[in-house]
Amino acid sequence: MQPESSLRGWSWDRVFLLVLALLAGGLALASRSLIVPYPQAVAWFESAAFFPLLALGLMALAGVVEVFHRRRAIELKDSDELNSSQARMGLAWAMLGLFGLYMLAVPWLGYLSSTLLFLVTSSLVLGFAWRTTWALSLPLALAMWWVFSKLLKVHFGHGWLI
Amino acid sequence: MEFFESLSQGFAALGTWPIVLSLLLGSALGIVVGVLPGVGPGVTIAVLLPFTYGMAPLAGISLLLGVYCGAFYGGAVTSILIRTPGEASSIMTMFDGYPMARNGQAQRALSLAFMSAFIGGIVSALLLGLAARPLAGFAAKFGAPETVMAILLASLCVGKAYQRQFASAMMMMCFGFFLATVGIDPNSNEQRYTLGIPALLSGIPLVPVAVGMFGMAQALVMVSSPVPTFDSSLIGRAGVSWRAFLEPFKYPKTLAKGLFLGSAIGVLPAVGAALSTSLAYFWAQRGAKDPTPFGEGNPEGIVAAESANNSNSGGAMITVLALGIPGDVITAIIMGVFVVHGIVPGPSLFMDRPEIINGVLSALFVINVVILILLVLCVKPLARLAYVNPRILGLAILALCFVGAYSAANSMYFVLIAIVFGVFGLVCARANIPTIPLILGMVMGDTLESALRQALGRSDGSLMPFIERPIAASILAVMVLMLVWPWLSRVLIKSKE
Numbered sequence: 219m220q221p222e223s224s225l226r227g228w229s230w231d232r233v234f235l236l237v238l239a240l241l242a243g244g245l246a247l248a249s250r251s252l253i254v255p256y257p258q259a260v261a262w263f264e265s266a267a268f269f270p271l272l273a274l275g276l277m278a279l280a281g282v283v284e285v286f287h288r289r290r291a292i293e294l295k296d297s298d299e300l301n302s303s304q305a306r307m308g309l310a311w312a313m314l315g316l317f318g319l320y321m322l323a324v325p326w327l328g329y330l331s332s333t334l335l336f337l338v339t340s341s342l343v344l345g346f347a348w349r350t351t352w353a354l355s356l357p358l359a360l361a362m363w364w365v366f367s368k369l370l371k372v373h374f375g376h377g378w379l380i
Numbered sequence: 381m382e383f384f385e386s387l388s389q390g391f392a393a394l395g396t397w398p399i400v401l402s403l404l405l406g407s408a409l410g411i412v413v414g415v416l417p418g419v420g421p422g423v424t425i426a427v428l429l430p431f432t433y434g435m436a437p438l439a440g441i442s443l444l445l446g447v448y449c450g451a452f453y454g455g456a457v458t459s460i461l462i463r464t465p466g467e468a469s470s471i472m473t474m475f476d477g478y479p480m481a482r483n484g485q486a487q488r489a490l491s492l493a494f495m496s497a498f499i500g501g502i503v504s505a506l507l508l509g510l511a512a513r514p515l516a517g518f519a520a521k522f523g524a525p526e527t528v529m530a531i532l533l534a535s536l537c538v539g540k541a542y543q544r545q546f547a548s549a550m551m552m553m554c555f556g557f558f559l560a561t562v563g564i565d566p567n568s569n570e571q572r573y574t575l576g577i578p579a580l581l582s583g584i585p586l587v588p589v590a591v592g593m594f595g596m597a598q599a600l601v602m603v604s605s606p607v608p609t610f611d612s613s614l615i616g617r618a619g620v621s622w623r624a625f626l627e628p629f630k631y632p633k634t635l636a637k638g639l640f641l642g643s644a645i646g647v648l649p650a651v652g653a654a655l656s657t658s659l660a661y662f663w664a665q666r667g668a669k670d671p672t673p674f675g676e677g678n679p680e681g682i683v684a685a686e687s688a689n690n691s692n693s694g695g696a697m698i699t700v701l702a703l704g705i706p707g708d709v710i711t712a713i714i715m716g717v718f719v720v721h722g723i724v725p726g727p728s729l730f731m732d733r734p735e736i737i738n739g740v741l742s743a744l745f746v747i748n749v750v751i752l753i754l755l756v757l758c759v760k761p762l763a764r765l766a767y768v769n770p771r772i773l774g775l776a777i778l779a780l781c782f783v784g785a786y787s788a789a790n791s792m793y794f795v796l797i798a799i800v801f802g803v804f805g806l807v808c809a810r811a812n813i814p815t816i817p818l819i820l821g822m823v824m825g826d827t828l829e830s831a832l833r834q835a836l837g838r839s840d841g842s843l844m845p846f847i848e849r850p851i852a853a854s855i856l857a858v859m860v861l862m863l864v865w866p867w868l869s870r871v872l873i874k875s876k877e
Contacts, residue, residue: 231811238551242558245573254571263836266565266572269829273557280551287547300809302601310604310806314799317596317778321795324782333779340778344603344771354772362779370431372787 232285239281246274309343316340328377329367334359383509386734390742393438393735402435402443403743407750410450411758414470415458415765419773421451423598425713426590427777427784437721438739442747444714445693445740449501449747452653452690453755456493456682458766461486461618462610469653469689472661476674476681483677486617491624492679494755496635496686499628501748503639503687504646504694508701509741513730515702520727524835525845529855531828534705536859537648538817541655549817552808556821559584561829579793586716586822587788588797593815594709595781596802601809602774610766618763620756627679628687634664634680638687645688646695648707653692660688694744700725701737705824709816712823 249267250256257265320336327335337355346354363380366372394400413424424447432440455470460477473493480489522530535553542549562573563583574580628635638660645656664684665674672678696707697714704726706712718725723733730737755762785798808815839845846852 231813234807234811235548235551235813238555242555245558249573252573252575254574257568257570260568261841263833263841266568266570269832270558270561270572273554273561273825277551277554277558280547280554284545284547284551287544300597300601300805300815302605302806302809304605305601305810306604307810310600313600313603313778314803317782318799320782321792321799324786325792333782337775337779340603340775344775346771354775358776358779362783366783366787370434370787372783373790374786 229288232288235281235285235288239278239285242274242278242281246271246278249274312343313340316343324377325375326377328379329374330359330363331377331379333362382513386509386513386738387742387745389735390738390740391746393739394442394742394746396436396439398436398439399442399739399743402439403446403746403750406443406446407450407747408446408754410447410452411454411751411754411762412450412765413447414451414454414456415762416454416768416770416773419602419777420594420598421447422594422709422713423777424451425710426587426594427780429587429590429713429716430784430788432717433720433788437717437723437736438743440717440721441714441736441740442743444710444717445697445743446747446750448710448714449690449693449744450751452501452693453494453497453751454762455689456497456686457490457618457759457763460489460493460682461614461763462612462766464608464610464766469657469692470685471654472657472685473682473689475661475685476676476678479675479677480679480682481614481617484617485677486614487619487621488624488627488679489682490618490759491620491622492627492682493686494620494752495625496628496638496683497690498748498752499635500639500642500687500690501693501751502745504643504691505741505744505748506694507643507691508694508697508744512698512702512737512741515698516727516730519703521851522727523845523849524831524838525849525852526855527831528828528835529846529852529859530703531705531824531831533855533859534699534824535817535821536862538820540862541648542814542817545812545814548813552814553817553821556818556823557825557828558821559589559818560822560825567830567833584797584822585788585794586713586819588785588794589801589822590709590713590716590819591781591785592798592801592803593805593819595777595784596798597805597809597815599774599777599781600802600806602770603778605770607769607771612767615763615766618760620759628683631669631680631683633667634669634684635687637663638684639691642688642691643695646692646707647698653689656688656692657685660684690748697740697744701729701740702727704729704827706820709819712819715823 249271253267257267262268316336316339320332323332334355337359338351341351341355367374410421413419413421425444432443455465456473459465459470459474460481463474463478465471465474477489477493538553539546539549562580564581565572641660642656661681661684664680668680670678670680674681696711699705699707700711700715706715715725723736781798782795785794788794805815835845846856
């Protein structure tokens, strides 16, 4: 942890905050082309652009204030809401990639087979033993398929398999 | 008298099989997610939300309320037995519960926690029944300017709750307000920020955003974090002691402190149970009856923390029902059930749909009784849930997130939104940027915009109604005081020195 009083450079969280603030400012500036048709002949308080512009302006301002506030070191290892300090981000991104593939596979393969494939692949990526992988994946995939597809009648489309 | 009449009508409204099953299922699920470290009620409620759409409104709300309340109770089990709080609000229970369990008093500690939480739950339900109607009567006097000021006050409270992250919380709140404006403007039919994408015409839906930010982000953290190790030697000692069930009444002062702080803080937006439990715990240290030092197994520590913890639930529901303003992310999602069924939370709800109000009130009583019975019967097998590998849970949650987002509209577009906001939630967690204000902003954004445009439209753009009308001006004064207080207190302290 850096001392509270030390000044620090452009750490990634400050850059991220600045990007968010710039994005808000950019959206506010581009509102004339992003609101279709842009209200021309109405009073400012009756305009459809008034509230989003206000929200974006305040967002950009708050973002810049936070970037300034964080010029002094703060501990980033833990969030108050979700503690991700121990998370291996490479693994998290890999799991996210698998989830994206799962999303693409469902309409092609069907819900049951895609879920089973996702759970088996993910379990292997997470380092579970083969026995654990199948003991977890098969019952879970079958249970989810039965509950959501059969019992709750969620329609997942018609894939090659089930 | 009116209270008991409402209560009996509410019990009658709950007397259908779908609602009874929802209450039982929600309570059981709530206890389970409370026991499982890492899985919070927010994740569960976000994933469950789409499945409540097909239910009767009261059945859906009962299911989610069961999860909400059950998690408060369940969190104590792992705090006491394995020194791992199931919920952030159960941390204070751990300080004295675990030493008691180590000293061979696990059953006493668990019984104290369950009974204190039960008393908290019943008192908060009573508070909801007694305070919500008068507050709604007061809120019925609100015009557009008062509504604007009330929402701004709630937003400011949310920002203040994050203390040193005030600016980032306000940034996310404004981001939520902005996201609520995407789509066709209901007043003028102009397309706002839709980028020519037809799916965005109906706006950015709340369900996949909540599933992504709370479900997916949490699941990704769980699967990518190392499996925590804990001392499991005490899990076998789980159980209840009937004598200890009456013990909280031996400490009426401590109990009263917990109940007062829990109920009062529960009403404040975003402050949450974690603060009320810690304040109650430290307050209970003053004038404690039991001579055991706090932190070494004092039963009053458990009584204070758990009574404060569970008395939050009723308080948080007061602002939703009476003002239409959610106090935290869970009540924001519960509010989503109201909105989906075309029910507008707020003062008019008491006139238009009294069966919903009475049903929620009665459901809170029933849920607390059901949870207590379930805990007494199943505490031993429940404690064994602590053995479940968080990575397996994370994987299961990830698979459930897909269905949770997809089933809201049977659309892959919703899953895509969940992925986008899941990534955003994860990055925000790494950068210590709060995400709950974004959801609150999305929920309150529509109401704020329409009230603001209405208020300004009537005054021809003048801001005077916000200053001239007594209630709006009073709320404004409170907001100004909240903003200048840190600076003012510093000046006052300096002048004293």
